[in-house]
Amino acid sequence: QSALTQPASVSGSPGQSITISCTGTSSDVGSYNLVSWYQQHPGKAPKLMIYEGSKRPSGVSNRFSGSKSGNTASLTISGLQAEDEADYYCCSYAGSSTFWVFGGGTKLTVL
Amino acid sequence: EVQLVESGGGLVKPGGSLRLSCAASGFTFSSYSMNWVRQAPGKGLEWVSSISSSSSYIYYADSVKGRFTISRDNAKNSLYLQMNSLRAEDTAVYYCARGVVVTDYWGQGTLVTVSS
Numbered sequence: 001q002s003a004l005t006q007p008a009s010v011s012g013s014p015g016q017s018i019t020i021s022c023t024g025t026s027s028d029v030g031s032y033n034l035v036s037w038y039q040q041h042p043g044k045a046p047k048l049m050i051y052e053g054s055k056r057p058s059g060v061s062n063r064f065s066g067s068k069s070g071n072t073a074s075l076t077i078s079g080l081q082a083e084d085e086a087d088y089y090c091c092s093y094a095g096s097s098t099f100w101v102f103g104g105g106t107k108l109t110v111l
Numbered sequence: 112e113v114q115l116v117e118s119g120g121g122l123v124k125p126g127g128s129l130r131l132s133c134a135a136s137g138f139t140f141s142s143y144s145m146n147w148v149r150q151a152p153g154k155g156l157e158w159v160s161s162i163s164s165s166s167s168y169i170y171y172a173d174s175v176k177g178r179f180t181i182s183r184d185n186a187k188n189s190l191y192l193q194m195n196s197l198r199a200e201d202t203a204v205y206y207c208a209r210g211v212v213v214t215d216y217w218g219q220g221t222l223v224t225v226s227s
Binding site for chain 1: 146148155156157158161170172206208211212213214215217218219220
């Protein structure tokens with residue numbers, strides 16, 4: 001069982017918006033503004049999409065946005081495109097003893 | 112161009128050992144913390160270990176503590192993971208990744224299979 005809870009799957013049609021939630025605890029998501037989101041296509045390495053909760057690395061589309069409320073972080077993808085179909089993982093810093101915790105991953109299907 | 116290339120994976124029997132390497136290029140390796148993250152077949156990502164830029168700080172997941180050792184050689188721009196007492200549940204693709212707050216580059220991974 002993963003430390004952070006994500007829905008197993010979400011889906012949306014091209015052009016729509018979807019949101020993926022990532023629920024942790026007051027020891028990880030709730031305590032630090034250090035949530036990252038990764039996109040992973042089959043057989044590929046993870047790609048950083050969001051860091052520090054809401055920041056986008058250079059080159060990542062502004063269709064991707066992140067937010068946090070309490071112990072839950074969220075990734076929103078607007079204007080869904082076919083190439084967004086992938087697995088998405090959240091990750092949070094959890095202090096010096098646990099360090100990083102990941103969510104179980106969410107499979108995004110673009111209908 | 113930043114590149115991280117893992118090597119050293121393969122088939123090993125339970126209880127055996129393996130040493131993974133990650134060759135870094137295209138950036139000042141000695142300035143960055145580095146990490147190992149693994150992914151079992153068909154499963155999600157799992158953090159394994161992290162090491163600070165000067166090796167002063169080292170962290171391990173409970174699942175590997177006492178069995179795995181992370182290290183680095185800044186002169187060789189290389190990151191290592193010594194894995195001992197391997198178990199079937201250690202079977203995974205092992206990725207090296209740059210940075211702790213901003214983990215922006217990942218290698219393509221090396222597959223470790225633990226099976227008799």
